[in-house]
Each structure stands twice: as C-alpha cells, then as structure tokens.
Amino acid sequence: MGNKRLMLGNEAVARGAYEAGATVAVAYPGTPSTEITEFVATYDDIYAQWSPNEKVALEVGIGSSVSGARTMVAMKHVGVNVAADPLFTVAYTGVNGGLVILVADDPGMHSSQNEQDSRYYARSAHIPMLEPSDSHEAKEFVKEAFDMSEKYDTPVFVRLTTRISHSQSIVEIHDRKDVPLKPYHKDFKKNVMMPAMARVRHVVVEKRMHQMAEDANHCAVNTVEMGDTSIGVITSGVPYQYVKEVLPGASVLKLGMVHPLPKQLIEDFAKKVDQLYIVEELEPIFEEQIKSWGIDVLGKEILTVQGEYSANLLEERIAKNSLGLDTPKQLPVRPPVMCPGCPHRGVYYILHKLKKHATGDIGCYTLGALPPLEGIDTCVCMGASVSMLHGIEKARGKEFIKDWVGIIGDSTFVHSGITGLVDIVYNKGISTVIILDNSTTGMTGHQDNPATGRTLKGEATHVLNLVDLAMSIGITNVRVVNPFKPEEVELAVKEETAKEEPSVIIASAPCELLDRKTKRIPYRIDLDTCKNCGMCMRIGCPAISKQDNKMFINDTLCSGCGLCAKICKFGAIVKEAQ
Known part of the structure; x- marks a missing residue:
C-alpha cells in the first residue's frame, strides 16, 4: 500500500511515467497538456525537454524508443496534427522501449481553435488508445500503456480531456519500477519504411490490431x-x-x-x-x-x-x-482579455490606427482580434499567419498586401513560422511579418523556448537570435521596436509595409507577468485635464473604465506600462504620487 495524495490528472500522468520507469519525456507546451512535462521535469530519473514543435517532439521520442528507452511524448489535440507525419509511420515500425503518446483533447474549446476528437487518430493510425476517468486511473493507465506498448510492439495513446487534466482526485503513490534500457539491434526491415518493408509491416499492424481487439474483451481497464x-x-x-x-x-x-x-x-x-x-x-x-x-x-x-x-x-x-428535473440555467460568459501591461496591446493599437489588416496566429495575442483593438483578421493554426500572408499577396498583388501584416509570437515563430518566412523570401514576396517577442511561451503558462535561453530543466542554453535568423534566410529589412513606444511602432509599420521587399519587425518586450525588473507605478486620470474623449479606452486595457460618466483607472489592475499616457492627447493620464 503506497501513500495517497491529491493530484491533478496531468501530475498523475507524470507520476505514472516515473513509476513505469520512463527514461525520456518530450513535449511542446499546449493547454491542457502542458503541466504533464513540467511535472515530469521534477523527476531527476527522467530526461525531459521542450521541443520546437510536436513533430520534432514525437521524432525525438521515436528515436529514444528505438534505442531501447521507455519514452513519453505529450501534446494537445491540435498538436497531433503537427505530429501526424511520424505518427502514422511509427505505427508500422513499432517500438523497442515502450512509447506512450499523451494527447489532451479540449471539449468546449477552453483554449483551442477546434474540438477535434483524437480517438479518430487512434482509429486511423491503427494505434491503441486508453482513456482514464480520474487522476488515479491517469497514473495507472500510463503504466499500463507502457506495458502494452512493449507487449504488442506498438505506440500507445493515452487520451485526456481538459477536465481530467485539470481536476484533482486521490492517487496512490508507489515506487519507481527499475526498467533497464532494452538492447538495440539493427533491423532495417522493421525500422526503415521504404515501400517494400512498409507493405510487410502493414500486415503486421492489421494482425496486431485484430489481436488487441480480441484481448480487449478481457482487458482489466474495461x-x-x-x-x-x-x-x-x-x-x-x-x-x-x-x-x-x-x-x-x-x-x-x-x-x-x-x-x-x-x-x-x-x-x-x-x-x-x-x-x-x-x-x-x-x-x-x-x-x-x-x-x-x-x-x-x-x-x-x-x-x-x-x-x-x-x-x-x-x-x-x-x-x-x-x-422531473428542470432545464439547468446557463451561466454568463466572461470573455478573456489581454493582461494589463501586455506588450502586444501597443502593436494592435497602431495597426488599428493605421487601418492595417493582419493575418493572426495562435497565442495569447490572438485576443487582439476582439474589440476595441480588432487587430487581426484571421487565425487558423500555428504558423499560418506567415504563410497565409504570402498567399494573400500572391492572390491580390503587391499593392493590396501593403495594407497587411502577419502577426506571430516568438515561440509560435520557432514552432512553425520559420518555414513560412523562408517561403516568402524564396518566392519573391514582399510581405511584412511582425514577431511579438515577449520572451516566453505566454499562452500556455510561460514555458521556455529556443529563443529564451533556458531549457525545461532551467539550464542555460544557446539563445536563438531572431534577428540573425531572419537575416540568414534573406530578410534584409529587420528592425526591433519597443511596443510601449507607439511612435516607434507606427513609423516601423508605415515604412516596412511600403517597401517592395520582405520585412520583419520584432516588437520586443517581456511578458508583463514575468517582468520583475521594472518598478511599476500605477497611473491615474487627472479629471481637471481629462476631456472625456475616450481615447484611452481604445487600447482595451482592463484597468481603464468609465464610471459615473468619468474615465477611471483601477490602480489595483494598472501595471504602470504607460501606454495609455502616451496616446492621451491632453496629458490627462499621470503617474500616481510616490
């Protein structure tokens, strides 16, 4: 009998990997799966890392598995789309060390752009899938998945949903199982998926799934x-x-x-x-x-x-x-907003002022699509802002695209925006891409990425220089601006979109929630000077409101970023007295 603890589903998954003797854990952060790998990173017996995207993460995991290590790869449901290429083929090759793929679906779209059901991937890729109903099962099913993976020579999905990932229940803790690395034996007929070998392996996959379907009738998890x-x-x-x-x-x-x-x-x-x-x-x-x-x-x-x-x-x-029950009443919805002091707000304010259109991307900056900023026109998937911008240019021409920019965050740019930028240069585009660099992966809870200089374990590493990267692929017009200086941002957008060459603008300022270096002094409205014009409301800051027909700044929310003061034409927004 082990000790009992209250655990999040994601924490229980990490514990399951630990108890199962996993050696490697890889992921790209994506809500609701993010905390899985963060919890794994607390176990010194498991090597854990963030990869630039889910495809890379799964490929790293496949390599680890082939070499003989028990390996877990975690992602959210739309991340499986990115990882689908290696996913379908690893079902053919099978595994050496157990390979467990954690996928967290998001019914209700709490933090996602669609509600896709990952069970379809299990069926289509011919990969077995387990689904726990609480934290205890989350831990135990991960352990079962590793055993099943090695027994049947297959990767195994474990499907979570937001409620399982982020709910707590009692989990019984056990010791780690000592699972030595399995010997590696070169076997090109199994691991090299050229057509001749793949045809043979497809037969193996079908036989395996038939056997697993029979065994499922007696499986303890049902x-x-x-x-x-x-x-x-x-x-x-x-x-x-x-x-x-x-x-x-x-x-x-x-x-x-x-x-x-x-x-x-x-x-x-x-x-x-x-x-x-x-x-x-x-x-x-x-x-x-x-x-x-x-x-x-x-x-x-x-x-x-x-x-x-x-x-x-x-x-x-x-x-x-x-x-004889009554229909339940619906609770009111509270729409999300960008935080007070968010560095993205100033960029969106300028784009709205200049009446520029923008292809958007996945991140907390996607909230800039909402009134009053209305800063982006589209949002499809990670990296799409860059590629869609190029598509608009090629469909509508050079003059049309001068009224457009692409918006993408630093982590998302590394995830899948770089290749789109290469495409613009290679195919002689002139589009302007704005990278909102807040030095973190903000939307999933401030994880590091290759541009931050820290690994998942908190170790210092090489910092990917976005300026050098853009220039190395052929962008000669690269400029860095401070998003809290509206005049600087406005000049950059005007000049770069007017050029008939590709441009990159990097709006660089740390996420307000992580910036501990800047002393924050809140602002207030000088009612004697204020003309009640409402200009300050146009930046959509939650700290600014209208009360009793007068403009008001809530000093408990104000971050002191000063953006509102810079756009007030009458100097009516001033710092609080010290």
Whole structure:
C-alpha cells in the first residue's frame, strides 16, 4: 500500500511515467497538456525537454524508443496534427522501449481553435488508445500503456480531456519500477519504411490490431458495473463520473480502452439491459461502431457533438423524464482579455490606427482580434499567419498586401513560422511579418523556448537570435521596436509595409507577468485635464473604465506600462504620487 495524495490528472500522468520507469519525456507546451512535462521535469530519473514543435517532439521520442528507452511524448489535440507525419509511420515500425503518446483533447474549446476528437487518430493510425476517468486511473493507465506498448510492439495513446487534466482526485503513490534500457539491434526491415518493408509491416499492424481487439474483451481497464438493468450506459473518461452522479443505480460499461473496442464484451452487456445509452463527448465514435454491429443504442439523438458534457446535461437529456428535473440555467460568459501591461496591446493599437489588416496566429495575442483593438483578421493554426500572408499577396498583388501584416509570437515563430518566412523570401514576396517577442511561451503558462535561453530543466542554453535568423534566410529589412513606444511602432509599420521587399519587425518586450525588473507605478486620470474623449479606452486595457460618466483607472489592475499616457492627447493620464 503506497501513500495517497491529491493530484491533478496531468501530475498523475507524470507520476505514472516515473513509476513505469520512463527514461525520456518530450513535449511542446499546449493547454491542457502542458503541466504533464513540467511535472515530469521534477523527476531527476527522467530526461525531459521542450521541443520546437510536436513533430520534432514525437521524432525525438521515436528515436529514444528505438534505442531501447521507455519514452513519453505529450501534446494537445491540435498538436497531433503537427505530429501526424511520424505518427502514422511509427505505427508500422513499432517500438523497442515502450512509447506512450499523451494527447489532451479540449471539449468546449477552453483554449483551442477546434474540438477535434483524437480517438479518430487512434482509429486511423491503427494505434491503441486508453482513456482514464480520474487522476488515479491517469497514473495507472500510463503504466499500463507502457506495458502494452512493449507487449504488442506498438505506440500507445493515452487520451485526456481538459477536465481530467485539470481536476484533482486521490492517487496512490508507489515506487519507481527499475526498467533497464532494452538492447538495440539493427533491423532495417522493421525500422526503415521504404515501400517494400512498409507493405510487410502493414500486415503486421492489421494482425496486431485484430489481436488487441480480441484481448480487449478481457482487458482489466474495461469494467462492467451491473445495477438496474432497465438502463445501461456505455461510456469512458470524465463522462463516466457524470453518469455515476446522475444515474447511480444504472448498469455501466466503462471503457478504459477506447480503441480497439471490445466487441464481445459490448454485445454481452447490451443483451443484459433494456435501454442502452452511449455517453461520449464530441464525436459518435463508439456509437457508430456499436450500431454497425446491429446493436440498438441511443446516443447523439439525445445528446450533442459539441462542447463538454456535464451532470446537468445528462439530467436534462437522460434523467429528466423519470426524475422531473428542470432545464439547468446557463451561466454568463466572461470573455478573456489581454493582461494589463501586455506588450502586444501597443502593436494592435497602431495597426488599428493605421487601418492595417493582419493575418493572426495562435497565442495569447490572438485576443487582439476582439474589440476595441480588432487587430487581426484571421487565425487558423500555428504558423499560418506567415504563410497565409504570402498567399494573400500572391492572390491580390503587391499593392493590396501593403495594407497587411502577419502577426506571430516568438515561440509560435520557432514552432512553425520559420518555414513560412523562408517561403516568402524564396518566392519573391514582399510581405511584412511582425514577431511579438515577449520572451516566453505566454499562452500556455510561460514555458521556455529556443529563443529564451533556458531549457525545461532551467539550464542555460544557446539563445536563438531572431534577428540573425531572419537575416540568414534573406530578410534584409529587420528592425526591433519597443511596443510601449507607439511612435516607434507606427513609423516601423508605415515604412516596412511600403517597401517592395520582405520585412520583419520584432516588437520586443517581456511578458508583463514575468517582468520583475521594472518598478511599476500605477497611473491615474487627472479629471481637471481629462476631456472625456475616450481615447484611452481604445487600447482595451482592463484597468481603464468609465464610471459615473468619468474615465477611471483601477490602480489595483494598472501595471504602470504607460501606454495609455502616451496616446492621451491632453496629458490627462499621470503617474500616481510616490
């Protein structure tokens, strides 16, 4: 019996990797998966690193696995898109040391641009997938995944969702298992996926999945809880917790292995209940497959493919008729905003002032799309701002693109913006790209990246110089500006967008939440001088509001960045007295 602790799901995953004897952990930060690798980094027995993007992270992980080490790679759901190229092929090569891929989906899109369901990747890539329903299972399923990976010679997915990643429950702690590195043996027929070898390995993959589907009927992670047989529910992950809360007496088949599905187990369960429901967040993956076997179920006819499930939803859709429950009330939504003192705000203010359009990117700076700044026109995926900007230029011409810029953060630029910039230079573009360099990966909680000079373990390392990088690929117009100096930013944007050459503007200032060097003195409104024009409201700072028809700065929110003072034409915004 081990010690018990309250743990986040992400922390429990890290503990599972530790107890399983993992040697290497690799990731690119992405909410809701970020903390997994941060927690792993606290274990000295595991080498942990941030990679520039998820494709690189998975390739590092594959190399580690091939060499004989138990390895974990973590990412959020859209990160799997980036890693998909090596992902589909490593299913063919198989593993040496166990390879576990943690993917955290985001139903409800708390911090994501879509709600894709990673179970589709498991099916399409022919990779088994486990899904825990609490922190205890998160730890244990990771350990099971490593064993399964080595037993079946395959990478194994472990799927989390935001609620599992960021919820806490009791976890029993055990000692680390001593797992020596497996011997490495050169085997080009297994590890070199040229067409002739890949055809043979594809047959191996199909046989493996058939065997795993048979074994899933007896797998310990799939559990049956028989109760009232008038209602049966097939579910997995966090929806299992909602089912147990709303329908505590129902019979439940909880699927810990969500791919491949245990056909015989499901058929036997279905025969024992009168009405069978499928409760699964997002896509009807269980439902479609189970219906294809001729089993009558209710699922998306009464539930939804959108957003997170909840106990209230199940009460309304399943239990309402028998329990006479009312429809739950919706809580008001609070839209996110950039922090007071955010260095990105000044750039967006100038772009709005100059009536410039901008292709945007993934990061906390994406919030600049919202009023009153309305600083970006598009946001698709990481790195897309640079490539889409070039596409607009080639479709509409040089004069049209002079009213556009691309916006990308420093970490996102390293992730997948560099190749787009190379494309602009190579194909004779003239676009202007603005790199918002706040010296961190801000959107996921201030992780380091190759441009910060620190590794995940906090060790000093080489700093990627963005100016030198831009110039090395052929950008001759590179300038660094202070985003808290509006005149400097405005001049740079005007001059660079007017040129018929590619340009890079680097707006460099540290994230306000990390800047401990600058003494912050809040500002206030001098009501005798203020003309009540509302100009200060145009920067969208949460510290500035209108109260009793007068402009007001909340000194508990004000960071003292001074941007509002610089744009006030009447000098009505002054520093608080010392």
